[in-house]
Amino acid sequence: MKKSLMEKESMDMDLNLLKVFCEIYNTKSLTKAGKILGMSQPTISRKLQGLRELFKDPLFVSKEHQLEPTAKALGIFPEVKQAVEGCYLLFSRSNEPAFKKVIIACSDDFEYFVGPAIVGSFSEKMPEVQVIFHQTNTLGAERKLLQREADFCLTGGGTHSNLVAREGFGFHADVCLYCKEEGRKESKLSLQEYLLRPHISVHYGGGEGVSDEIIRRKEKNRRLVAMTSHYSGLERYILGTKYVALVPLFFARILTQKFPELTYCEMPFKNVLDPVELSYRKDLLRNRFFKDCRQILVDTLSKIDWN
Structure with a gap:
């Protein structure tokens, strides 16, 4: 019986190589494939070189800022994909x-x-x-x-x-969460008030969000005083202060019910959902x-x- 290409090469190949091949094929980018697989650029480049040596073919060539599969890569992709999915199925059954x-x-x-x-x-x-x-x-x-x-x-x-x-x-939409002020009748912050207040930013990755890009396009900047990666405990930063934070509407409702001193309003500019x-x-x-x-x-x- 004639062996498939994957059977012939299986002795020299591990699952990580197959996953690298699939992700480069799907994303047409070493950088994107590396992010998905949690690999650095040098690591995924070495993996690709190993694949090229194994199959004796470039497999992917640079064209118009992306990696295009060669004829051989196009031909073996169905078998590689099947092998990866088969391994995942085997692992799930073993557990x-x-x-x-x-x-x-x-x-x-x-x-x-x-x-x-x-x-x-x-x-x-x-x-x-x-x-x-x-x-x-x-x-x-x-x-x-x-x-x-x-x-x-x-x-x-x-x-x-x-x-x-x-x-x-x-x-879901984001809203402005802040502490109520005695004597304040307005239930909404103007853009000027929003920008004058000190801001607490919640960002898991520790970077800027979409709202910062929108504000920057208006040639404005907000005053960021602190950044945290979690929403838990956010009320401790805001209670009794002038701090404001952008939070999901569903989360703002929970906090304002639990802490009556807090309130929220729509953002003073159009933001994405x-x-x-x-x-x-x-x-x-x-x-x-x-x-x-x-x-x-x-x-x-x-x-x-x-x-």
Whole structure:
């Protein structure tokens, strides 16, 4: 019987090489593939060189600022993809006896808002399952899924790999959260008031957000006094001060109910709405356990009013 190309080369190849090939093929970029796989530029370049030596072909050539697959790469991609998916399936089957937990990665504001509902749904429908929440954001969600550090991610988008499935549940808006002031009648901050106030920024990656880009286009700047990676404890920065923070509307409602001294208003400029997406590896649903977990998550998230 004639052996397939993947069978002939399997002795000299590991799963990481196959994953590198698939991601370069899908993204047409070493940088993007490296981010998805959590590899540095030198590491993924070495992996590509190893693939080229193994297959005795360039596999990808630079053309108009992206990497295009060669004829050989186009020919072997279906087998490589099948091999990667087969390995994932094998790993999932080998772990079946231990399936008593599901790992959900999300930012802490999402967990604060929908975590109790998710835990309640699992307690009712799959009481034998332990729900574990991990922290992530749009920048880290795809890596967590592909590195098998999480089973599901709930984020504002951020996943692009063909190996990852995505389901949307609407959009949410951001609002200005600040402390009430005695004698103040206005319930909305003007752009000037907003810019004059000191700002607390919540950004998981420690960088600027979309709102900063919008303000900069107006040739304005906000006065940033502190930056934190989590929403938890944000009220401690704002209570009794003039600080203002941009937070999701659903999170602002929770805090203002818990702390009557706080209030919120619409942003004084038009901002983009953030999507709410549930993502997971496509091969995950080949296992009945995770298929049932996904259904519980979908049913729960479909009932949530994000605005």
